[in-house]
Amino acid sequence: MKSNRLSLLVSIVLVIAVVVIRLTDAPVKMLTWDVFGYYLYLPAHFIYDDPALTNHQWLDEIIEKYQPSPTLYQLVDLHNGSRLIKYSSGMAVLYSPFFFLAHWLAPLMGYPADGFSLPYQVILSIGGILWAIVGIFLFRKLLLMLFNDKITALLLVLTIAGTNYFHLASIDGTLLTHNYLFTLYVLLIILTINWHSQPTLAKALLLGIVGGFISLIRPSEAVSFLIPLLWSTGTKQAFNYKLNLLKKFPLHPFIVLIVALIVGSVQFFYWKSLTGQWIYYSYSNNPGEGFMFFPPYIIDFLFSFRKGWLLYTPIMIGAILGLIVMFRKQREHLPAVIAYLFLTLWIISAWTAWWYGGGSFSSRSIIPSYALLAIPLGYLVLEINTSRWKWPALFVASFFVLLNLFQSWQWEQRIIDRERMTREYYFAIFGKTKVDREKLDHLLLVDRSTETNEVPQHLERYDGKVIYESQHILNSDTAEALVLNGNNQFFPGPDQMFKDITESDHVWIKSSVEIWLPETYQGSLPLLVVTFHYNGQAYKYRGVSIDESEVVTQRWIPLTYWYLSPEVRTPDDNLKVYVWHNDSSPIYVRNLKVEAFELKML
Numbered sequence: 001m002k003s004n005r006l007s008l009l010v011s012i013v014l015v016i017a018v019v020v021i022r023l024t025d026a027p028v029k030m031l032t033w034d035v036f037g038y039y040l041y042l043p044a045h046f047i048y049d050d051p052a053l054t055n056h057q058w059l060d061e062i063i064e065k066y067q068p069s070p071t072l073y074q075l076v077d078l079h080n081g082s083r084l085i086k087y088s089s090g091m092a093v094l095y096s097p098f099f100f101l102a103h104w105l106a107p108l109m110g111y112p113a114d115g116f117s118l119p120y121q122v123i124l125s126i127g128g129i130l131w132a133i134v135g136i137f138l139f140r141k142l143l144l145m146l147f148n149d150k151i152t153a154l155l156l157v158l159t160i161a162g163t164n165y166f167h168l169a170s171i172d173g174t175l176l177t178h179n180y181l182f183t184l185y186v187l188l189i190i191l192t193i194n195w196h197s198q199p200t201l202a203k204a205l206l207l208g209i210v211g212g213f214i215s216l217i218r219p220s221e222a223v224s225f226l227i228p229l230l231w232s233t234g235t236k237q238a239f240n241y242k243l244n245l246l247k248k249f250p251l252h253p254f255i256v257l258i259v260a261l262i263v264g265s266v267q268f269f270y271w272k273s274l275t276g277q278w279i280y281y282s283y284s285n286n287p288g289e290g291f292m293f294f295p296p297y298i299i300d301f302l303f304s305f306r307k308g309w310l311l312y313t314p315i316m317i318g319a320i321l322g323l324i325v326m327f328r329k330q331r332e333h334l335p336a337v338i339a340y341l342f343l344t345l346w347i348i349s350a351w352t353a354w355w356y357g358g359g360s361f362s363s364r365s366i367i368p369s370y371a372l373l374a375i376p377l378g379y380l381v382l383e384i385n386t387s388r389w390k391w392p393a394l395f396v397a398s399f400f401v402l403l404n405l406f407q408s409w410q411w412e413q414r415i416i417d418r419e420r421m422t423r424e425y426y427f428a429i430f431g432k433t434k435v436d437r438e439k440l441d442h443l444l445l446v447d448r449s450t451e452t453n454e455v456p457q458h459l460e461r462y463d464g465k466v467i468y469e470s471q472h473i474l475n476s477d478t479a480e481a482l483v484l485n486g487n488n489q490f491f492p493g494p495d496q497m498f499k500d501i502t503e504s505d506h507v508w509i510k511s512s513v514e515i516w517l518p519e520t521y522q523g524s525l526p527l528l529v530v531t532f533h534y535n536g537q538a539y540k541y542r543g544v545s546i547d548e549s550e551v552v553t554q555r556w557i558p559l560t561y562w563y564l565s566p567e568v569r570t571p572d573d574n575l576k577v578y579v580w581h582n583d584s585s586p587i588y589v590r591n592l593k594v595e596a597f598e599l600k601m602l
Helices: 002-024 033-039 041-046 056-066 090-108 118-144 149-161 164-172 177-197 201-217 219-230 236-248 252-275 298-303 314-329 334-350 364-385 390-412 423-429 437-443
Strands: 075-077 083-085 462-469 482-484 490-497 508-516 527-534 537-544 556-564 574-580 587-599
Touching: 002 118, 002 149, 002 164, 033 041, 033 090, 041 090, 083 252, 090 118, 090 177, 090 201, 118 149, 118 164, 118 177, 118 364, 149 164, 149 314, 149 364, 149 390, 164 177, 164 364, 164 390, 177 201, 177 219, 177 364, 201 219, 201 252, 219 252, 219 334, 298 334, 314 334, 314 364, 314 390, 334 364, 364 390, 423 437, 462 490, 482 490, 490 587, 508 527, 508 574, 527 556, 537 556, 574 587
Parallel strands: none
Antiparallel strands: 075 083, 462 587, 482 587, 490 574, 508 556, 508 587, 527 537, 527 574
């Protein structure tokens, strides 16, 4: 035990650092955004007896009181009136012990037992911190199974303090999936190593349980089963040893699979109860995002200044180089590492929003993989430790760790922007503790608001052009205007592909039209609609109408709307602008005009 004191001391210091930093930012509003969606299963089932979310009253009251999210993007509206939670239920299961504790304590402490008052926020946050603590100590145990105490201590520093895991666990992602998944991955690899050294039924059962929970948290993480499947197959001797194990214990793989499916059945029954389908793709309600497997956005994911993984977490370049060392000197476990890493990178970089929003520093989606990537990183460290590059490599590694910690601080101080980073802005703020954001704003990507009514900023940076205009100018009466009524509800405008409008990453669309309401008009007001389509399905749909304070009859009423193009899924996605009058009472429209404003060429 004495020989392992250094790694234990490092683990304790890292745990203290995570806990102290987390507690200095009191976690009093943590059940928000994605976490709100992960968690919603619990209050819906156990407090409000409304798993199908058909009773809008209680949820509307929660939204108004606690403001966990500006929109309910976490839910999918079903045709039967139910609302399905988009995220799978694994996180809710892991939150549940802390939820039930908070539910018991809340009324005793004088707080409402509504699922979102302060005791729930704090106790669930403490639960997230405990998962991080357990994960760090288990990670040390895993590393000691493969490396000596000195190398383990160094790998703990490089992986925990030298990557975005530290930022996510201690600052902005305690209750996100990645913290929990990292701990579960560590446990999965430990169980994999233990089963291969001494197979038992209990270890097979635990492998199934852990793998099942990993997949229940995020179904795409089912690739984790490649780790036990391909472990110890990289050399002829190791492969033969594994074959002998499987011949001796042929039921164990089936036990792992069956147990994992039993754990996953929680989700299958939920989908079946609400949709009638055992498997339901809950992300299909937003055509603006999805998987693009051929090809994925792997170059952007790895190297983009927006949020490229290896750019903002350069210590992991060492893990990639470590694969070469494993190929040369330690091939036994290489197939498991290579196959898992390849498929994981392919899947997470195939998501059209490959930067995964602004909720974390660097790429949070790959953080669970650090449990496995620490292995090739360790073999690289072993290789360098006996070479003449030892001290230069230590200097570079120290720089990367300090850079990670400093840039994590920059991110928290909003010096590093959460979603709008560019090459020019990155170098403009590199190493700085203070910046003039207004002065440097022009170096960033366009600011995309979540509000319905968007107003262009710095319009002087743009050049406008007309992309559609009614073919004739109409006079002051309604004689030549287009009549919209029950038989003709639409006044169509442009239908153009994004790539034909601009070569930039965005464009502002200014749409305007004039509307005439007959005297004594009592029908519904028409909508000026602006939207993009992917494969015929609309996304970022906006429909605006005349402000009620401006409604007059027998007069042409101008209606203008500004619209920022979304992060288009493909350049072939098409913009549509039209007027829609969903009423049988006739109105008149004229002078539909659409302008596109592109960034000026520098």
